[in-house]
Amino acid sequence: MSENPLELPPTVARLWALAEPESPRRGPRPALSLEAITAAAIELADEEGLGALSMARIAERLGFTTMSLYRYVASKDELLALLMDAAADTDVPRPVAGEDWRDGMRRWALHQMEVLMSHPWLLQIPIIGPPVGPNALRWVDAGVAMLSGTGLEPWEKMSIIGLVSSYALSEARLTIDQGSEPMPFGRYLRLLVDPKKLPALAELVASGQLDEPPDIDEYGLDASTRFGLERILDGIQSLIESRGIQ
Amino acid sequence: MSENPLELPPTVARLWALAEPESPRRGPRPALSLEAITAAAIELADEEGLGALSMARIAERLGFTTMSLYRYVASKDELLALLMDAAADTDVPRPVAGEDWRDGMRRWALHQMEVLMSHPWLLQIPIIGPPVGPNALRWVDAGVAMLSGTGLEPWEKMSIIGLVSSYALSEARLTIDQGSEPMPFGRYLRLLVDPKKLPALAELVASGQLDEPPDIDEYGLDASTRFGLERILDGIQSLIESRGIQ
DNA sequence: GGTACACAGTGTGCGTCATAAACAGTGTGT
DNA sequence: ACACACTGTTTATGACGCACACTGTGTACC
Known part of the structure; x- marks a missing residue:
């Protein structure tokens, strides 16, 4: 050594x-x-x-x-x-000519979830260290590259990388965990939520929307995961537009 | 039993x-x-x-x-x-008269991080189950209540609760982990990032912004955590406004 | 060329852990 | 009064991570 x-x-x-x-x-x-x-x-x-x-x-x-x-x-x-x-020693998504930052970031996130879900045990490792290994930094670099041309500050770009990464990790973990859960979340809610104690939540349950089977895409992700990612990307877009760039 | x-x-x-x-x-x-x-x-x-x-x-x-x-x-x-x-058996932040959804959600998220960080070992528990315990659902109900009046669909509200919660959890974990890390992230980057291999990241490092000591607020959170939360809230706001409500 | 030394891999054992199973005492049900 | 379900204890097991001593191997040094 x-x-x-x-x-x-x-x-x-x-x-x-x-x-x-x-x-x-x-x-x-x-x-x-x-x-x-x-x-x-x-x-x-x-x-x-x-x-x-x-x-x-x-x-x-x-x-x-x-x-x-x-x-x-x-x-x-x-x-x-x-x-x-x-485990992160894979091809890293790189910017493509003509692709905007948003599509690039989405692709970067989805690909990360894909890698995480291909090794579900990664999501259960009880220790966390900063992402400073050679492969981790390759992924970070690729993500930063997706944000070039946005006019954001360096520290802002780094925060965005952290935000999107942590979302990818959380959602990958949630997707894997749901796969082994004996009961869908919607059914738990229907059985457990008492309108007298939890009125706001009971209203959502009563809508019936939480019972619907998850709509799974080609990445193995559900509509909720895609929705959350787009909200994050909307938020970043809102910031970029407020800078008067792009 | x-x-x-x-x-x-x-x-x-x-x-x-x-x-x-x-x-x-x-x-x-x-x-x-x-x-x-x-x-x-x-x-x-x-x-x-x-x-x-x-x-x-x-x-x-x-x-x-x-x-x-x-x-x-x-x-x-x-x-x-x-x-x-x-461990989630605490007072839950409830909507306050005159407070808008955004301030409510921010308060809900920050308070959640506070609870998580008051029991750091919670963040290291290797198993995950759905948040369906009595206290977990109390928190979910409170979060949903913050979103009343936004005009969002029930499933959208539930997804937003998931998004904000997972962000709170991720950031609480990151904050705690940084506390025991021997070297700040910025210093790792300065030592490890080779501009020939990681050009986009090297540019951020060269800016010097990643070396700055974290600016910690009264919740024990840094600027990056607050930034990420506001991006999420921006994204949700963007969606709400696109619905022509509020 | 011989010897000392650093190294790789092995064998042994320790303390700790979660938990199965059997046991003994306690209080209710019939 | 006796059977039964229950609480808590005792005993033991297999598994784990890892300290430490040992043996054999190949290089460094004289």
């Missing part, structure tokens, strides 16, 4: 060292690598979910013993952080 | 049974209660965080042995679901 000249926190240093090959050292050649470990872990999680992702199970899948993994990662938490970035 | 005439999933049934006293049964009087268990658990989590929240530690705090808790909850996961709803 290379040195840490930037004095980054250890996990972040390891995230970035992934991209740099090792120089030869004393001792036996490593038969394992961090890449192999993360690949096996992702495969296992994809097949059996986060609950199956123990150090022992990962090591077994690689044909090694549990403790050997600790030569490569400091802890399981560090491995999880590495997995989050590794 | 009372019966389940509505045929709700077990955890949801237990969430709502909290509000109904037990009729006398055979056997010794229970010396424990679900209320006592949840109160002790919240107290322990508030003091020591989610990591300290084992069944053994909760039982010890109550002066009982671990396995006794299982007379009251089916599993630790069920207890966590109950805790999520119990």
Whole structure:
């Protein structure tokens, strides 16, 4: 493992060292690598979910013993952080000629949800770190690129990236969770909402609209998710227009 | 434990049974209660965080042995679901005369973030269920009440509640996580962003705006969080105005 | 070329965890 | 009076993350 000249926190240093090959050292050649470990872990999680992702199970899948993994990662938490970035190692949506910022941002968000939902276990990882891995920053850069030409301030662009990302994450999580819920939300409401105690909500329930089966699109998302995204994009558009640009 | 005439999933049934006293049964009087268990658990989590929240530690705090808790909850996961709803047992912001929908929604969101941030361990709970507990639905009802008079469709109101809630949750989590991060995000970017690989992001970094210390308000929130919330509210406003109401 | 050293991988064991199952005592129902 | 349902306890299990010591391997140094 290379040195840490930037004095980054250890996990972040390891995230970035992934991209740099090792120089030869004393001792036996490593038969394992961090890449192999993360690949096996992702495969296992994809097949059996986060609950199956123990150090022992990962090591077994690689044909090694549990403790050997600790030569490569400091802890399981560090491995999880590495997995989050590794799972984002996909093609990133880039601006297309003639496409406006809004269509670009929408595409960026939808694609992010798609990636998240292709690894549902990602959504259950109990730790959060800032999105500073190589892949995470590639995604951020692509999102920022979608906003070029909007005339917004740098800090505003960064906030927008955060807003849209967090929406993508929340909605991906919600979509996945609904898939395993024994009862649709609308039915819960119908059974539980007492008009005397919850009058505003009871009115919505009485409309019957909350009972309708979700209208699922080609991304696996429902109308509510699309609606929320458009509201966010409307809000950003409102700000851009107030700047008298575009 | 009372019966389940509505045929709700077990955890949801237990969430709502909290509000109904037990009729006398055979056997010794229970010396424990679900209320006592949840109160002790919240107290322990508030003091020591989610990591300290084992069944053994909760039982010890109550002066009982671990396995006794299982007379009251089916599993630790069920207890966590109950805790999520119990922690939301606070005063709920209600519409105020003369306040418009936008101010109401902002207040609703900010107050939600405040509650979430007062129990940071809530943000780390690895399971998600739909917000169908008694307290969760009280909050939802209050949010819906803020939207009365907007002329929006019931399903649209429900989507907006979801959008604003998920934003509150995301931002509360982000705020808490930043508090324990060894390095500010701006500094990570300055160290890691190579203009050749990440040109759009590098431009933002070069502006210097991402280095500025966060401007924290009385809710403990930064400018970026407030900005994102206003964009969401702008988007909703845009929709309401497009309906020719208000 | 020989020896010291750093390294990779293994084996062992620890403390902690959630929870199954059996047990003992308690209070009601018949 | 006895059967039964209930509360809380005890005992034990399998699983987990990871500390630490050990063995064998390949390089660095003299």
